[in-house]
Amino acid sequence: MTEHDPEKLNVAPGAPHSNLLSETVAYVIGLGLALLLTGISFWVASTTSLWGPGIATGLVVLAIAQMGVHLVFFLHITSGPDNTNNVLALAFGVLIVFLVMIGTIWIMAHMNANMGAPSEMMNLQMQH
Amino acid sequence: MTAGTEAPAIGLTHMSSEDTGLGHRGPESKSIVVPYGFWLFVLSDMVLFSALFASYATLVHATDGGPATSQLFHRDLVAVETIALLLSSFVCGLAMITAKRGNMMWTQAWLVLTGLFGLVFLSIELYEFASMVAEGAPPQRSAFLSAFFTLVGCHGAHVTCGLLWLGTMMAQIWTKGFKQHILRRLLCFSIFWHALDIIWVAIFTIVYLIGTLP
Numbered sequence: 001m002t003e004h005d006p007e008k009l010n011v012a013p014g015a016p017h018s019n020l021l022s023e024t025v026a027y028v029i030g031l032g033l034a035l036l037l038t039g040i041s042f043w044v045a046s047t048t049s050l051w052g053p054g055i056a057t058g059l060v061v062l063a064i065a066q067m068g069v070h071l072v073f074f075l076h077i078t079s080g081p082d083n084t085n086n087v088l089a090l091a092f093g094v095l096i097v098f099l100v101m102i103g104t105i106w107i108m109a110h111m112n113a114n115m116g117a118p119s120e121m122m123n124l125q126m127q128h
Numbered sequence: 129m130t131a132g133t134e135a136p137a138i139g140l141t142h143m144s145s146e147d148t149g150l151g152h153r154g155p156e157s158k159s160i161v162v163p164y165g166f167w168l169f170v171l172s173d174m175v176l177f178s179a180l181f182a183s184y185a186t187l188v189h190a191t192d193g194g195p196a197t198s199q200l201f202h203r204d205l206v207a208v209e210t211i212a213l214l215l216s217s218f219v220c221g222l223a224m225i226t227a228k229r230g231n232m233m234w235t236q237a238w239l240v241l242t243g244l245f246g247l248v249f250l251s252i253e254l255y256e257f258a259s260m261v262a263e264g265a266p267p268q269r270s271a272f273l274s275a276f277f278t279l280v281g282c283h284g285a286h287v288t289c290g291l292l293w294l295g296t297m298m299a300q301i302w303t304k305g306f307k308q309h310i311l312r313r314l315l316c317f318s319i320f321w322h323a324l325d326i327i328w329v330a331i332f333t334i335v336y337l338i339g340t341l342p
Binding site: 015030 | 163
């Protein structure tokens with residue numbers, strides 16, 4: 001059974017596959033992978049056998065991997081030609097999400113650092 | 129959930145030499161266009177959440193002498209919430225499979241289960257909020273707590289709306305049967321529900337797990 005009907009040029013996001021067994025298996029694989037990644041995340045967060053400063057980065061990587069699992073196995077976003085529109089919209093969304101998050105955190109961290117200690121501000125005002 | 133069975137067209141794959149790629153065949157059928165439009169809404173919703181995540185990350189240390197992340201969050205509760213929402217998302221997928229085949233009994237059963245897991249998630253979240261307020265950590269205590277309640281509360285509000293939508297869909301399937309437009313709405317609901325689980329993955333990692341690291 002082929003996954004992609006050649007007559008179909010576009011597929012709605014989230015539309016299940018066309019065959020009962022393969023679509024049920026897709027959800028079960030997705031559930032298994034998501035549970036596995038969640039379990040690893042909680043284990044990584046509570047263990048002491050890993051290098052401490054790297055744990056936060058590792059957790060973010062695990063979260064991004066789990067989001068990928070959800071997109072592929074639950075929302076059925078594929079790399080096939082019938083999914084081009086869905087993938088392009090997703091790519092644009094991810095771009096904006098990263099711009100907003102990284103841009104805000106970066107700028108606000110610098111502004112916070114450049115504010116300086118309150119006592120220095122007071123001293124500057126006293127000199128005038 | 130199938131597209132129109134007319135001639136293949138639209139540019140990106142060149143199957144027919146007559147195809148100009150300019151959409152001369154006209155727009156896709158409603159069963160494609162409506163979920164695609166809803167997909168765009170869901171992605172813009174994720175942009176909204178990214179702004180809330182950014183403000184949370186900026187304000188997480190602004191506790192104003194009040195309680196900080198590691199004193200407030202309980203990982204075991206969050207683990208139960210996470211598994212409840214994941215199972216809800218999974219069962220919602222099973223409901224989509226049976227709905228496509230027009231099986232009323234199983235579709236309603238899976239949808240009831242979807243709603244029950246959603247309710248488990250929501251009641252644990254409300255319990256957590258109530259106990260935080262009781263412990264002297266309401267939203268107005270510090271900038272960190274304002275950002276926390278905005279971010280997690282916004283997700284909880286989405287889940288609440290999703291549960292209301294789920295009840296509406298169950299009633300519509302029951303009274304109107306598996307008509308095309310009902311199945312379209314059900315597909316949009318499942319996109320919404322899976323997207324909420326994706327956002328929860330970011331919340332439990334960034335807010336709860338990283339917030340309670342030793």
